[in-house]
Amino acid sequence: MMEIGLNHYLVLSTILFTIGLVGVMRRKNLLLLFFATEILLNAVNVAFAAISHYYGDLTGQMFAFFVIAIAASELAVGLGLLILWHKRHGSIDLDTMTSMRG
């Protein structure tokens, strides 16, 4: 109980990932959907860093860095698109973004 092992971190990562997935599934506002995806990426980063530490291998930390870089660039492009959409349509609700009929 008092000794923190790899499993503690993996369980924590699972819980955070679950929270993020629940957010992705129930959010309709696209900005808040982005917040939930950031939680997902962070949960995976915790698992990477923990595995890296407990196995004495730096590859996990490297992947965590690349995940951070991907999160930053995803955010820049996504927020730009979101601002563009909000200027045109005045809403960032996911239900209103149905331009295709099928």
Next chain:
Amino acid sequence: MFEAIAFYLFAFLTIAMFYITVTTSQALYALSALAAGMIFISAFFFILGADFLGAAQIIVYTGAVMALYAFGMMFFDTTRDVKEKQGNEFIVVGFATFAAVLIVAIFAAPLVSTNMTAFYPMVEDAGNTQQVGMVLFTKYLIPFEVAAVMLLVAMVAGIVLAGKKMDKSLTLMNAEEIELLDASANTKVLS
């Protein structure tokens, strides 16, 4: 002992902050809770000895990402409550838990095998930042450069997408001018 106390404290704080982020109906509360959760996440990196990663987490997430979200939120109408679809919560939580356990199983499956050795073992007589530099600039040099190009592409894309017509304020124009602006923009795109 102290490691355990720190782990449980920050685990509780992180889970609480992220729970607020996904459940609140106020976008500003969600932003603040997310920023706090990011800082608490970096505490785990410091506990795990990944000092450079923790510093990068604070700088990139709470410094850059949160500031960008705050700027983005100025464009959106964030004062009103966010309306959410009220579906079956149990199905959502069940699927999310299943998917998360699956992800962790995929991560942890290679660890079960006993003959696992470190691919790039940590050097003993070097700090974490030094180790990261040694690995990043030898074994992971090409992914590092590709990530740099990707960030450049994202920056250009962000400027091009969001910076369009920044010199004209849509709130200060009347409806006819906006119509005219839209019409000219559409013809430019179509031609």
